[in-house]
Amino acid sequence: MNILLVNPPNSGRSIPEERYGLDSLKQIFRGEPLGLEVLASYLDRHEIKIVDLKAEPHSFSDTLAEFKPDIVAFTAMTCEANAVVDLAHQVKQHGNIITIVGGIHASNDPEFFNQSMFDYVVIGLGQHSLPELVTMLSLSTGQQLAAPTIAGVAKTSAQQPLTWTARKFKAKDYSQAKAPRYDLTSQYRDSYFLPNLQVHMGYVVTAYGCPYRCSFCSIAGQAGGQYLCQSNENVVRDLQCLENVPFVRLVDANTFGSISHARQLCRSIEEAGITKQFLIDVRADTVVRHPELLEEWKKIGLRSVVIGFEEISDKRLTAMNKEGSTALNSEALRILNQLGITVVGDFIVDPDYDEADFDQLENYITSHQIDLPMLTILTPLPGTELYAEMKHQICEHNLDYYTLTNAVTPTRLTEKRFYSRYSDLMRSCHIKAKI
């Protein structure tokens, strides 16, 4: 079968830009669609193509016409969900093509995709669900199966809500026998570039999911609440595949979620003689409890960490179920500064902020050595604990605005003032930025 895997275009809309002309808030990100490269490695008995619409936004129609897919499968974050609906609609107008959607939004809010332009929704990691679905589809004689019995897969229906059996994700089943199909995105590789560092960046996964349950975070949906580590041999193999890529982001939600795994992985990378620079995601409490681990990783090329400080108030950190504290955050920062590891610090601005809250955050950021402060706005993403808590307060339901840079719940300050303070803060962060 011809299977087209689609990475949607950079999506999302900006309230500050549309309503107040604050145009500095839109950020264009680009990186390879690793989820699709991983899935492609499990579909090797078929003809596979990946189209990356972030790199080439206008190539979809031509790709459909030239490749003539039997199946089109989409990935989507929440802010890309509407864009993927439009693309799937376009596919259906093209002919009798089966459409499948998976990824982080489908895993957290599958019902959103229970629409006529989709045939199947895949919930959670797709390494086994997708090939099993494709096999069932290729064995069926042109007839779509009413309700597949594949765990983690739901058939859409105009009449009823989705039903499916949850898939049990176990580490041994998700240790990838084959490397991601990096070759399928080689034509886009030049655009996976970090302009401020002037280096090409590649992605490698070392673990899925996260053992923590922060209320705003949608990662639990990815691996059914599990934390699943890749074997060290697989990670080394994947790093070796990216031979001309000097800078690698380990795209795990929490790279050091298992200390023993992280320690062993560090040794394996060193023994393999891999010389790359790494950007990883790490928790503040991990840095404070295991500074020696950060030191070991620094020696093998750890250059920068993304760290979720989230808040400068203990009360708000507790409400987020962050299982951390402002004291831990400051200590982690001190350790990282001392080790000479650059810090990309995530902070979450609550729409409930008043002038004093903005002042305090600004003071904290300007008085600490955070190399690249990143500011998002607290967003109840569908499927999260926070969504369950706040759904009645949501005033903006259009998912195009769920980019984490819009207030989708009411602001305490006037909306205009809130975005003005937010954009001033963003601007001062970017002036300061270096990684």
Ligand code: B12
């Ligand atoms: C790399 C990354 C990016 C890259 C994406 C590169 C690309 N794909 O083009 C860039 C830098 C562009 C990016 C941008 C943004 N990102 Co981002 N990103 C990530 C990150 C760190 C890793 C994703 C990844 O590669 N994972 C590894 C792969 C192997 O896993 P996976 O993608 O989940 O795929 C597996 C399963 O989900 C499933 N699956 C996925 N797709 C499909 C499709 C089918 C058909 C099937 C069957 C299965 C399936 O199977 C795959 C294999 O197991 C995640 C956090 C994380 N650790 O997951 C955030 C994350 C996905 N990003 C997020 C966000 C919010 C954004 C931004 C809005 C910016 C921001 N404020 O952070 C923008 C939006 C971009 C846009 N459209 O405009 C959120 C999404 C939350 C949500 N519910 O939407 C996440 C979860 C981080 C977070 N803050 O919580 N991001």
Ligand code: SF4
């Ligand atoms: S925010 Fe980070 S630590 Fe918290 S659940 Fe998400 S990935 Fe895990």
